[in-house]
Amino acid sequence: MREFVYEAQPMRVVLRPGASVTAVPGEVERLRLRRVLVISGPRGAETARAVADALGDACAGVHAEARMHVPAETADRAVEVVRAAGADGCVAVGGGSAIGLGKAIALRTGLPLIAVPSTYSGSEMTPVWGLTEHGAKRTGRDPSVLPRSVVYDPELTLSLPVDLSVTSGVNALAHAAEALYAPDASPPVSLMAEEGVRVMAGALPALTAAPRDLDARGRALYGAWLCGAALGATTMGLHHKLCHVLGGTFGLPHAETHTVVLPYALAYNAPAAPEAMAALGRALDTSDVPGAVRDLAGGTGVPRSLAALGLAEADVAVAARLAAEQAYPNPRKVTAEGVLAVLEAAYAGGRPRTDF
Secondary structure (H helix, E strand, O other), rough: OOOOOOOOOOOEEOOOOOOHHHHHHHHHHOOOOEEEEEEEEEHHHHHHHHHHHHHHHEEHHHHHOOOOOOOOOHHHHHHHHHHHHHHOEEEEOOHHHHHHHHHHHHHHHOOOOEEEEOOOOOHHOOOEEEEEEEEEEEEEHHHHHHEEEEEHHHHHOOOOOOHHHHHHHHHHHHHHHHHHHOOOOHHHHHHHHHHHHHHHHHHHHHHOOOOOOHHHHHHHHHHHHHHHHHHOOOOOHHHHHHHHHHHHHHHOOOHHHHHHHHHHHHHHHHHHHHHHHHHHHHHHHOOOOOHHHHHHOOOOOOOOOOOOOOOOOOHHHHHHHHOOOOOOOOOOOOHHHHHHHHHHHHHOOOOOOOOO
């Protein structure tokens, strides 16, 4: 018998076409909220206003100032806006930046959050928050930031470009992969993670071939839900630590960084996580998990190396040092030399090696 602890997340999930405008008012009413602020990034402002219009008198306004990696000053400003509006809750509409800002507001105010994701990363399913301050990204876990409701609308993602669709989907795969070898993994989490990888790996090629395929878009959202929920119940390892350093300190784009780094982090951890790699191999139908993950972005124009993302070669060693300075759980011992080897491989962007 395998002993484990599993804690279910107290959340309601709605997935259906058109839900961003048809379901959000009902979720606001179900939570007995009377005045909610709609949060988004500048690019998602139009969609956010459509959600605001659907809310009618229950909407306290739209705050379209979310930024990547949630700078502390952006969170400070959003909290001021929430309080000035007299809001009793927030609706975050958009990708990780908007949902991250919504979580920061929830962390500081205790107000309930409804998430309406427009990408496939799955961060809306986790109690993980992140803030960037003084060139470093801090993360933590707090149940107060977990959205009370998540509304998935495949129609909302139809306009998401293929390259962003793929990178956010691989970001979700990273959540599932690290959940599979986390120290607090459990059978229910492993089932969700493996199925999430299988669903997402099938949906991404389908929506790449037919970007207006609503069914493929819906399956990608379902995969994001499963992958995010798996990480929400477990602990992050080396891969996420590397991406937080690269994003928070060097300003690299979040999903794209996950897409570049994941194959090399998996190759590094593979010798110490045979069960997790077997599960990923089943989900991806491959004996070469790192290579298969890298191939998911093939032919989409997605950057394939840290160099292509704009990281300076001199910063590779700096990032490795920062990532290795703090202890965190990982199936394979994290050493300065090992982290440097992973980042050097990701910087070059070639086929993942098996001899880290």
